[in-house]
Amino acid sequence: MSTSITTSTSTQFKKAFKGDLVTPEHPDYENAIKRWSTPAQRRAAIVAFVKDSDDIALALKYALEHNLPIAIKAGGHNPAGASSVEDGFVIDLSRYLNAVRVDEDKRLAYVGGGALWGTVDETAIQYGLATTGGTVSHTGVGGLTLGGGYGFLAAQHGLVIDNLVQATVVIADGTTLTANSDENTDLFWAIRGGGSNFGVCAEFVLKLHPQRRTVFAGVAIFPPPVLEQVTAILADKFKRGFGEKESMFELLTLSPDGRVRKIFYHGILDADLGIAQPCVLLVLFFNGSEAEGRVHYKPFFDLKPILDTCAEIPYENLNTLQNAQVPHGGNYYMKPVSQPAPDAAKAQKILGRLTELAMQHDVAIQFIHEFWGLPKICSVPDGATAFNRSRVLGCLIVVTYKENTEEGLKLARMVAKELADIASATQEDGVADSENLGYANYTSEMMTTAQSKTLFGDNYKRMQDLKKKYDPDMVFSKWYSIVPTT
DSSP: OOHHHHHOOOHHHHHHOOSEEEOTTSTTHHHHTOOSBGGGOOOOSEEEEOOSHHHHHHHHHHHHHTTOOEEEESSOOOTTOTTOOTTSEEEEOTTTSOOEEEETTTTEEEEETTOBHHHHHHHHGGGTEEOOOOSSTTSBHHHHHHTOOOOTTHHHHOOGGGSEEEEEEEOTTSOEEEEESSSSHHHHHHHTTSTTSSOEEEEEEEEOEEOOSEEEEEEEEEOGGGHHHHHHHHHHHHHHOOOTTEEEEEEEEEEGGGEEOSOSTTOOSOEEOSSSEEEEEEEEEESSOHHHHHHHTHHHHTTOOSEEOOEEEEGGGGGGTTGGGSOTTBOEEEEEEEESSOOHHHHHHHHHHHHHHHHHHTOEEEEEEEEOOHHHHTTSOTTSSSSOOOOSEEEEEEEEOSSOSHHHHHHHHHHHHHHHHHHHBOTTTOOBOTTOOOOGGGOSSOOOHHHHHHHHGGGHHHHHHHHHHHOTTOSOOSSSOOOOOO
């Protein structure tokens, strides 16, 4: 790391830059490089907390002049470390570009590039409005949006990118552009799913929708013998298509020390379930009253959950249901994968092997099936955005390990791959689909060029052309690998 860079920056840059510059000598440096997942942290040469688009342009210019690799940080949730860079330059939007302003008449939210979803939810609902957002409220708006954006309201309003009406983007040469359906339409197409490949988004403008102030949500936990019945209900619902007022998760996991902690809103104090044991956990959401929700999910409640925290809660608490389960500072490894549909045999095999792996290696494991209202999401034509829609069942494996070491990461990667292979195995020969990448916003690995080609399919060639137009020198090289057209 160059001493001239870490101890001082050019006088001209420091005078013009309005935000804060943090280097390793600064007392706030360790906080500045912290990320949601500890393994995603890197020791940057400079962290620049920008105040506006001009600051972003100055930061880009300085980093390029000093040959510093660049990362962009909004919420810092990317498990692959896309918001961090070793010995490089981090453009951090979280300190100053984090506000949300609502235009009630136009039903629009003007969201700073470094804002968190919790701020969006809490601000918009004051006007009786909401939009699709992250299912963990301390997730950043920027990352989730640029990667597609599933959320509890997606069945009703589509993905986050389907509610994005405009973005302010600072591209690689420092130019600030407005991207929407009328201006810079090709850039608008690219940022809706293309990650941080095309610039730094200083602001997002999101469409808002009328939203009731309370919703039905919570957790129902079942013992393993009920898994087959739960899967049968889910398979039937998945085949018929989830309705616009519902979304839900199914978690196959092992209760820590036999206890279900107070980790969900309206969860009662620690509920003793006996010895450590596998369980089937449903996170349920219905955009209506408790009476409506309990009728809607009656088939599940008829199975007599051993713990039921479901209740009518304030809307703004919906996306906090899982917060305490995934706090900042954990050693997380995430691997997405997909299945054609719910499969009882696979679910039984996954839960059994998950239990063995968790006990053997002393790690926490969650295998999550995500159920969204796909008809609305997939009503957007193929190619309308860079993000590819899919009608398969999205799954996510989360492994939380104790020590942030290479050995810990290697173990977590092994555990996740084994469970992913079970999930993606074909019925014909039982061999895992090596090209099954799942929802890439979740991956803990940087995407290779080959994987990016697979992920974006027919959209990849257009993305290459736009990469050449907006970032020919690959200034923005984190997250997905998009190589400019030669």
